[in-house]
Amino acid sequence: MNAKTLADHIRRTVAGPMWHGPALTELLTNVSAGDANTRPIPHAHTIWELVLHAASWAEIVRSRMTAAQTPDPTDAQNFPPVTDPSAEHWKRDLARLLRAYADLAADVALLSDEELAREVPGRGYSFREMFHGVVEHGTYHGGQIALLKRSLEEQR
Numbered sequence: 001m002n003a004k005t006l007a008d009h010i011r012r013t014v015a016g017p018m019w020h021g022p023a024l025t026e027l028l029t030n031v032s033a034g035d036a037n038t039r040p041i042p043h044a045h046t047i048w049e050l051v052l053h054a055a056s057w058a059e060i061v062r063s064r065m066t067a068a069q070t071p072d073p074t075d076a077q078n079f080p081p082v083t084d085p086s087a088e089h090w091k092r093d094l095a096r097l098l099r100a101y102a103d104l105a106a107d108v109a110l111l112s113d114e115e116l117a118r119e120v121p122g123r124g125y126s127f128r129e130m131f132h133g134v135v136e137h138g139t140y141h142g143g144q145i146a147l148l149k150r151s152l153e154e155q156r
Contacts, residue, residue: 003116006131007109010058013138014101024054024097024138027145033090037082040151045079047148048090050141051097052080058100061134065107069122104134 001009016023028036028051036048045053056077064070083089108131116128123130 001128002113003111004109006116006128007105009135010101010108010131011105013135013142014098018139020139022142022146024051024101024142024145025094027142027149028094028097031149033085033087035149035152036090037085038152040148040155044148045144046082047145048082048085048093049079050145050148051093052082053078054138054141055093055097055100056080057137058097058104058134061130062100062104062107064120064123064130065127067121101134101138104131 012018012023014024016026028047031047033048036051037046039046056073056079060070060073060077082093111127116131117126119125120127120130
């Protein structure tokens with residue numbers, strides 16, 4: 001898969017369309033800050049936590065494109081905490097998710113096949129594999145978000 005196609009897959013993970021069902025923005029449409037911060041399934045992450053997690057990993061992957069080597073993320077980088085559960089901050093964090101994937105897709109689109117084949121420093125896998133992982137990661141958490149939304153609806 002060439003860089004432009006891979007970049008399109010990254011972009012569509014958030015913006016759609018996806019062949020399997022709704023993309024992340026479709027899943028998050030009409031989710032309120034209150035619902036996003038509710039834990040309908042005990043011990044599961046909230047929708048908001050998953051949004052921050054997905055955004056954070058798109059940012060981490062983007063930083064790995066230019067860094068000589070990056071350490072593993074801290075717990076706070078892996079699952080950033082919801083610091084202010086207001087509607088304003090929910091809107092801000094949704095924008096962060098969109099921006100993180102859009103910025104990553106834009107950077108990936110510029111890569112050559114040789115750059116995609118290179119190994120990510122210190123990771124043991126290629127950049128191409130890492131970018132596929134971003135798509136898989138976003139899709140996986142989209143499924144979790146869909147289940148959390150269904151749980152919220154059933155509890156009403």
